[in-house]
Amino acid sequence: MTRRFSKTPTVDRRRFLTRALQATGFLLLAGCDSLSRSDWFPQLLGKTENASEKVQRLLSPRQAMAKEFTPDDLSPVFPANGTSNPESEAYQALAKNGFADWKLEIGGLVHDPASFSLDELRAFPSRTQITRHDCVEGWSAIAKWKGARLSALLERVRPLPSARYVVFHCADPDEDGQPYYESIDFEDAHHPQTILAYEINDTALPIQHGAPIRLRVERQLGYKQAKYLMQIELVESVESIAGGRGGYWEDRGYEWYAGI
Amino acid sequence: MHVYRHTWPVRLGHWLNLLCLFVLIMSGLQIFNAHPALYWGDRSDRDRPFLSMRAVITESGERRGITTVWGHPFDTTGVLGYSSGMRRGFPSWATLPGPQWLAMGRRWHLFFAWIFVVNGLLFWLYALFSRHFWKDLVPKWNDLRHIGRDLWRHLTFHHPTGEEARHYNVMQKMAYTGIVFGIGPLIVLTGLSMSPAFDAAFPWLPDLFGGRQSARTVHFLACFAFVGFAVVHLVMVATTGLVNNLRSMVTGWFVIEQGGGTDDAQVFQDPNG
Numbered sequence: 001m002t003r004r005f006s007k008t009p010t011v012d013r014r015r016f017l018t019r020a021l022q023a024t025g026f027l028l029l030a031g032c033d034s035l036s037r038s039d040w041f042p043q044l045l046g047k048t049e050n051a052s053e054k055v056q057r058l059l060s061p062r063q064a065m066a067k068e069f070t071p072d073d074l075s076p077v078f079p080a081n082g083t084s085n086p087e088s089e090a091y092q093a094l095a096k097n098g099f100a101d102w103k104l105e106i107g108g109l110v111h112d113p114a115s116f117s118l119d120e121l122r123a124f125p126s127r128t129q130i131t132r133h134d135c136v137e138g139w140s141a142i143a144k145w146k147g148a149r150l151s152a153l154l155e156r157v158r159p160l161p162s163a164r165y166v167v168f169h170c171a172d173p174d175e176d177g178q179p180y181y182e183s184i185d186f187e188d189a190h191h192p193q194t195i196l197a198y199e200i201n202d203t204a205l206p207i208q209h210g211a212p213i214r215l216r217v218e219r220q221l222g223y224k225q226a227k228y229l230m231q232i233e234l235v236e237s238v239e240s241i242a243g244g245r246g247g248y249w250e251d252r253g254y255e256w257y258a259g260i
Numbered sequence: 261m262h263v264y265r266h267t268w269p270v271r272l273g274h275w276l277n278l279l280c281l282f283v284l285i286m287s288g289l290q291i292f293n294a295h296p297a298l299y300w301g302d303r304s305d306r307d308r309p310f311l312s313m314r315a316v317i318t319e320s321g322e323r324r325g326i327t328t329v330w331g332h333p334f335d336t337t338g339v340l341g342y343s344s345g346m347r348r349g350f351p352s353w354a355t356l357p358g359p360q361w362l363a364m365g366r367r368w369h370l371f372f373a374w375i376f377v378v379n380g381l382l383f384w385l386y387a388l389f390s391r392h393f394w395k396d397l398v399p400k401w402n403d404l405r406h407i408g409r410d411l412w413r414h415l416t417f418h419h420p421t422g423e424e425a426r427h428y429n430v431m432q433k434m435a436y437t438g439i440v441f442g443i444g445p446l447i448v449l450t451g452l453s454m455s456p457a458f459d460a461a462f463p464w465l466p467d468l469f470g471g472r473q474s475a476r477t478v479h480f481l482a483c484f485a486f487v488g489f490a491v492v493h494l495v496m497v498a499t500t501g502l503v504n505n506l507r508s509m510v511t512g513w514f515v516i517e518q519g520g521g522t523d524d525a526q527v528f529q530d531p532n533g
Contacts, residue, residue: 033357042367045368048370048373056457057457060461064461075304134454136362137362138304138454138476139299142302252363253364259457
């Protein structure tokens with residue numbers, strides 16, 4: 001029985017194959033990395049973000065609720081990611097007297113711009129939920145959040161018909177002075193689990209978790225859960241804000257639709 | 261004797277899969293590197309990972325990469341945990357892009373995931389409707405009876421010739437059905453379980469795997485099932501007639517050697533036969 005390739009490869013052939021594989025691998029990787037640094041290729045890759053968003057929103061009922069857990073499921077330690085203590089003088093001054101002078105401004109495309117103190121926010125209809133926080137890095141942590149329903153606040157300030165996005169401006173600038181901000185659409189803004197949280201695990205929100213107020217928008221990744229909220233702005237388009245992609249991390253290549 | 265072994269949808273799907281797996285595995289490792297640890301359950305308790313890759317500084321000031329599995333530490337310096345002077349899970353030659361760049365890794369991954377899924381679904385439809393699935397892929401009772409013999413033949417690199425080589429043997433059938441109808445859907449479903457939006461719509465999905473972090477761990481293990489499959493597949497392709505195998509997956513035509521003789525008399529078969 002003749003068998004053409006049954007001989008064990010000689011050392012030379014093996015060395016040649018290994019080198020050829022290494023060279024091919026190197027060229028492929030270098031090619032992929034230069035594609036990553038081009039303008040057009042990441043944009044092409046980003047197109048599927050729209051596909052993922054559309055398909056997920058098609059499959060998922062508008063008011064589908066994120067799973068809620070029991071007190072037994074709480075993470076022993078809830079990690080503080082990103083900024084854990086904003087350095088700006090204005091924020092430090094607010095923190096010094098327990099945010100008694102802090103006010104959340106809501107403006108932009110609304111009939112009745114307003115600002116609310118922490119006590120006033122606590123008087124709004126609230127919601128308490130034990131939910132899972134999914135970081136884009138891959139880890140998850142479970143905590144109990146209590147906060148004012150964003151839909152109730154929006155009802156109070158009465159959005160104009162042209163308003164399409166709710167933008168959250170935060171108190172934490174990065175090392176280059178770029179402030180953190182985030183934006184969500186009206187569908188998520190009116191979702192019952194979307195709250196401005198002032199409590200985590202039954203205690204006032206500590207500074208590392210975004211005191212005095214942090215956004216919770218439970219069907220999206222962790223970077224959407226903006227901390228240190230200072231101002232809420234209703235806009236028709238996010239293009240004129242900072243990098244124009246609707247959020248701090250979005251301006252750095254992450255997806256605005258942070259559902260996956 | 262020449263036989264038309266692979267129809268064009270199978271060939272196209274095969275090479276698309278190669279591209280997708282290459283990109284998905286390497287961009288997946290890039291994403292993993294953003295938090296190089298795995299857990300069981302719904303949450304990540306940092307003190308109880310199932311697997312973790314860390315860089316530690318020894319008493320002499322040296323940096324070592326330590327991979328811990330079920331509490332057992334292994335020194336993996338240069339490959340896992342610490343490589344090329346950097347603290348990172350998998351080394352830069354294994355990730356896409358090479359440098360730490362999570363946002364770009366996600367773009368590659370989520371783009372090629374779509375191609376992988378659509379390609380896989382089309383293959384499923386094709387295999388079911390063309391009877392490729394029942395005819396060629398599903399192990400039959402007759403195959404399973406000879407499983408011991410076939411396993412021994414594989415381990416000793418004795419492969420069927422002549423009439424027997426016209427069909428997949430039982431090891432091939434099990435490997436292909438296992439990958440296409442087992443590990444394939446498993447890696448897609450565990451991937452979707454990591455999506456908070458998808459979980460809100462289908463809360464039973466992550467629960468199926470024991471929670472989001474379990475799903476992430478299973479996703480990672482399924483990835484290495486693909487890697488294992490690819491390694492065995494490549495060894496088999498190389499040892500059972502590299503050129504013949506490659507040609508059959510490019511042109512469709514596969515040469516079968518007649519037992520005991522040379523194959524000078526080439527019998528061309530009807531491609532649809």
